[in-house]
Amino acid sequence: xxxxxxxxxxxxxxxxxxPYQPMDIHCPNCGAGLTVRDEQTEMIVCDHCGSKLDISExxxxxxxxxxxxxxxxxxxxxxGFRYKGSRYEVIARMAFIEDDDYSExxxxxxxxxxxxxxLWLDEYQGSWSLSYDSFVMPADYxxxxxxxxxxxxxxxxxxxxxxxxxYELVYVDGALPWIAKIGxxxxxxxxxxxxxxxxQYEAQLVGTEVEYGTGSALRPDEIRAALxxxxxxxxxxxxxxxxxxxxxxxxxxxxxxVALVFNxxxxxxxxxxxxxxxxxxxxxxxxxxxxxxxxxxxxSDGDIIKVTAQSPGLDNAWMAVDLAVVEGDDKVLHVxxxxxxxxxxVEGGESWSEGSKSGSSYIKIPKAGNYRLLxxxxxxxxxALNADKPQHDLNIRVTDGALMxxxxxxxxxxxxxxxxxxxxxxxxxxxxxxxxxxx
Numbered sequence: 001x002x003x004x005x006x007x008x009x010x011x012x013x014x015x016x017x018x019p020y021q022p023m024d025i026h027c028p029n030c031g032a033g034l035t036v037r038d039e040q041t042e043m044i045v046c047d048h049c050g051s052k053l054d055i056s057e058x059x060x061x062x063x064x065x066x067x068x069x070x071x072x073x074x075x076x077x078x079x080g081f082r083y084k085g086s087r088y089e090v091i092a093r094m095a096f097i098e099d100d101d102y103s104e105x106x107x108x109x110x111x112x113x114x115x116x117x118x119l120w121l122d123e124y125q126g127s128w129s130l131s132y133d134s135f136v137m138p139a140d141y142x143x144x145x146x147x148x149x150x151x152x153x154x155x156x157x158x159x160x161x162x163x164x165x166x167y168e169l170v171y172v173d174g175a176l177p178w179i180a181k182i183g184x185x186x187x188x189x190x191x192x193x194x195x196x197x198x199x200q201y202e203a204q205l206v207g208t209e210v211e212y213g214t215g216s217a218l219r220p221d222e223i224r225a226a227l228x229x230x231x232x233x234x235x236x237x238x239x240x241x242x243x244x245x246x247x248x249x250x251x252x253x254x255x256x257x258v259a260l261v262f263n264x265x266x267x268x269x270x271x272x273x274x275x276x277x278x279x280x281x282x283x284x285x286x287x288x289x290x291x292x293x294x295x296x297x298x299x300s301d302g303d304i305i306k307v308t309a310q311s312p313g314l315d316n317a318w319m320a321v322d323l324a325v326v327e328g329d330d331k332v333l334h335v336x337x338x339x340x341x342x343x344x345x346v347e348g349g350e351s352w353s354e355g356s357k358s359g360s361s362y363i364k365i366p367k368a369g370n371y372r373l374l375x376x377x378x379x380x381x382x383x384a385l386n387a388d389k390p391q392h393d394l395n396i397r398v399t400d401g402a403l404m405x406x407x408x409x410x411x412x413x414x415x416x417x418x419x420x421x422x423x424x425x426x427x428x429x430x431x432x433x434x435x436x437x438x439x
Contacts, residue, residue: 077092095170098166136212151201158195159201161191187205253423256416270405274399293396300368306397307398309395310396326372
């Protein structure tokens with residue numbers, strides 16, 4: 001083909017689609033002239049009488065009158081919106097309420113550009129967001145999610161649910177690419193990017209048709225610059241950052257888990273630290289009067305010894321053990337006690353147990369040398385309050401060079417409390433939206 005033919009037919013040149021010429025029609029109800037700017041428009045609301053017109057077919061049909069109640073809109077039909085260097089025009093406005101609450105009305109504007117298509121501008125209590133249709137499908141059913149839940153889409157992104165619910169259309173004017181009626185109900189599910197980028201993903205269920213969109217929130221300065229209006233009010237309430245809240249909760253929970261594991265391991269290391277210096281068994285006959293253990297050696301000045309008293313035969317019973325550290329033959333350095341108890345049973349078909357058959361004490365010894373323990377004990381079964389003789393045998397173990405795990409045990413308990421409170425608070429935050437909807 002010659003160059004002239006190529007220029008004539010424009011093969012491979014990617015010619016632009018001829019621009020749509022706005023169509024002028026007349027309202028069948030009042031006769032007023034109307035202009036259809038978008039060729040995708042199927043419904044237009046008459047500016048003069050408020051009639052909703054179905055223009056999806058050649059013959060124009062009056063669908064009914066508009067809402068009797070008037071609503072305040074910051075933007076008017078025909079207002080401009082600058083986006084990426086192009087001027088879009090507001091061609092339709094809608095107002096939605098949820099749970100019959102007009103005080104928390106959402107407003108939505110359809111923005112039209114003859115070559116770039118349409119955008120959606122949403123406003124809720126002064127917070128604005130811009131979105132456009134998306135063909136990216138979710139991997140899960142979005143309307144089954146609740147606040148804080150994760151949703152994955154097939155483009156590999158993860159989204160955090162901000163909320164789900166149902167809107168009711170209470171006002172519409174301008175021109176729409178579908179037939180909308182006052183009272184129409186729309187299920188919605190809104191999500192924000194898990195990575196905190198501010199990107200948004202939404203799903204709307206109208207009848208049996210699901211539509212998806214992506215977009216982002218607009219700062220007050222951005223919306224004012226795009227609209228060319230300085231009187232746009234600031235947000236009345238701060239919008240909940242679901243992704244940020246979820247990430248914060250999970251960070252606290254993760255740190256609590258790490259702290260719990262870390263302190264638990266250190267506590268176990270402390271409890272297992274040291275050298276066995278003495279292990280001796282005392283039958284109950286030796287515990288009636290004060291008995292001395294064999295000598296044991298403390299290797300260094302200031303060592304901590306761990307004294308463990310254990311009664312393997314203790315069963316639904318308690319034992320009170322009195323002990324004293326003795327230097328030489330009769331010099332008592334430290335007197336202490338070590339009470340142990342162990343109970344168990346079955347209640348409601350479930351087994352339970354409490355207490356332990358052993359208990360430990362930590363004693364600091366000022367000087368290295370040989371020492372002994374003075375031991376005496378009494379025990380009783382059941383819930384007896386007093387005992388005057390031992391009814392169980394006792395084993396004594398002494399570990400030299402031990403480390404006290406109390407600090408790490410306390411920190412592990414604190415970490416467990418933070419973990420529990422964090423989980424409880426996270427569950428409450430997730431269920432807060434459902435409670436509000438029930439109210």
